[in-house]
Amino acid sequence: MKADLLASVRTFVATEHQLFVDGEPRPAHGGARFDVQDPASGAVLTTAARAGAADVDDAVAAARAALPGWRRLPAGERGRLLWELGNRIEALAAEFLQLEALDNGKPTGEAAAVDVPLTANGFRYFGGLATKIEGATIPTYGGLPVHVSTRREPVGVVAAIIPWNFPLLNCAYKLAPALAAGNTVVLKPAEQTPLSALRLAQLAAEVGFPPGVLNVLTGFGPEAGAPLAAHPDVDKITFTGENATGRSVLAASGGTMKRVSLELGGKSPSLVFADADLDAAVEGTFGAVYFNQGQCCVAGARIFVQRPVYDAFVEALATRVHQVRLGSGLDPATTMGPLVSASQRDRVLGLVRSGLAAGAKPVVGGATDPAEVDGCPGGYFVEPTLFVDAPPDSDIMRREIFGPVGMVTPFDTEQEAVALANDTEFGLAAGVWTRDVGRAHRVSDEIRAGVVWVNIYGWFDVAVPFGGFRASGYGKEHGIEALDAYLQTKAVWMGL
Ligand code: NAD
Secondary structure (H helix, E strand, C coil): CCHHHHHHHHHHHHCCECEEECCEEECCHHHCEEEEECCCCCCEEEEEECCCHHHHHHHHHHHHHHHHHHHHCCHHHHHHHHHHHHHHHHHCHHHHHHHHHHHHCCCHHHHHHHHHHHHHHHHHHHHHHHHHCCCCEECCCCCCCEEEEEEEEECCEEEEECCCCCHHHHHHHHHHHHHHCCCEEEEECCCCCCHHHHHHHHHHHHHCCCCCCEEECCCCHHHHHHHHHHCCCCCEEEEECCHHHHHHHHHHHHCCCCEEEEECCCCCEEEECCCCCHHHHHHHHHHHHHHHHHCCCCCCCEEEEEHHHHHHHHHHHHHHHHCCCECCCCCCCCCECCCCCHHHHHHHHHHHHHHHHHCCEEEECCCCCCCCCCCCCCCCCCCCEEEECCCCCCHHHHCCCCCCEEEEEEECCHHHHHHHHCCCCCCCEEEEECCCHHHHHHHHHHCCCCEEEECCCCCCCCCCCECCCHHHEECCECHHHHHHCCEEEEEEEEEC
């Protein structure tokens, strides 16, 4: 990495970060601030403004004021700005990799392969769609003497509340369709990872987004997220995060009849049939559990393996997990970084402890103390763990772990595999590993989840709809369908 780029990243990180409201940085009312930490060391990197209810009022007012101008801007111009933003992010990829590694802890190689390109593509894809939002002419059922047409209009002011596991990418998932559809946005990044959202807002201003179209409130859920969710002048909430938080956002929004999209957690299964390409299944399920330190909503951590290949699979997956190299996300040799915070580390270690107490057997890891990593004293590391014999009703098989912990369980029949896969309140994703095309179709049909990957796992593309069933939430991100969440249809009747 070039020294001048590294220096500019360090300068940005060390800035006393402010909120971004109405096109400019500004302090929080009362001047409150919070620490931003490096999860690989626990060191304080910088501080950021800590938004409260008065800041929410200001940001919503700025978004409301910017709405008429933004929605009336020619769609081609809105699209051009989004496209330009995607290009800028791609051009500054090296900078964003550093930011994500510093703020979230993820390895730069993973951010280079996933976070940054998907973010850039997200802005470009929806930039292209901005000019394809069309209504229809409706022939009336009763043959009335009228001309009826529909218009698809932006919902208005959108509040986007996002988690810390893909800090930059989650911005794109929310902002790109919302802005393409002509809405203005107040974005609240997670308190653990505010930096890439703030850099994104700077870039948006540089490429020419008008003031107030995109506002960023850094701060905590109860202080900034909750007043946003309840704000009477917010028209729509798009939320990604934990199930319990999603419920409280839904409750808070109910009083004002806002529209709500919820992308919540999961407890996704991976089904490995005896006829599968075992090497591919091992590598795929390894990624399903351990990618992003296991901090993925789609983590396929409940692994069910057909009995004839069970022993061989467990041995091969254990060998693969042993190859993990813990370290700072900034070290190119690192294959697994720290968890995002001390509290997440402690939560995951608590779940490992509960698994052991319930009788699950670790074939790899199982440590209940933080992992010590050379060169990273104080980092929030957890040893990757692979369990067998986890009781079906244990917390590790029921609750989202959001850490590098997988459980392997044998099964005999296809029917049993489907029943095990669906034995969860969630319905976000699933993996199926088989060479039998008929089985792949049957099982995909039976699984209650918003995404099924067959012989791959965790692939994303901005053109393909993504979102959960059941307790994993509702409303799709990505694809043309994602625009629907940010549009409302108006019917215009004209008497002839
Ligand atoms: P979280 O629910 O704790 O926080 C998410 C966001 O909500 C943060 O910005 C937080 O500050 C805010 N928040 C917290 N309390 C709030 C409140 N009362 N009102 C409004 N906002 C509030 O989730 P997290 O720990 O940051 O993220 C992990 C969770 O996100 C996991 O459950 C994971 O599965 C889920 N997730 C889901 C998807 C998906 O697409 N389905 C993607 C990524 C992460």
